[in-house]
Amino acid sequence: MIEAFQNINKAFESKVRLGIMAVLMVNDEADFNSLKELLSLTDGNLASHTRALEELGYIVCRKAFVGRKTKTTFQATPQGREAFKAHIDALESFLKST
């Protein structure tokens, strides 16, 4: 149990970050509003977690103009995909051991 526990990545422990990464693992990209609705989050809550994941190099953020509005789109980086897979493996081993 302890080894799996140590391998759980604190960067992904929050439910919101698990949700963001899960969406970005199965979709090439997702925009801010889709993520917000899908995960039932507030703007502030989503923004603070995407910023943190971006600073860790796990996702990238792209802003584009759609008419007069900006559209923010996120993608998981190869590094983010690898780290998330390792986290899921650790979580699964931990759960199996409990």
Added chain:
Amino acid sequence: MIEAFQNINKAFESKVRLGIMAVLMVNDEADFNSLKELLSLTDGNLASHTRALEELGYIVCRKAFVGRKTKTTFQATPQGREAFKAHIDALESFLKST
């Protein structure tokens, strides 16, 4: 994915709380120092999470004198066991769906 995601219990999302509950699910009780060493935590970190779990009614804390020292022991409550099981189920469903 979304239903399983919504059922993830935020009270258990932190790695430390997962660890504490996992230990208390398989052991009738655990004392402060054993938990601290087992999970490689500092006093403050462990204390803040055990306090939070206690306030939620998920664990109980018992203090006793052993010689001149106090010994703090924790136990999961029936409510805590049930909530943790539901959390693990949600986490497993979520992981399966990713």
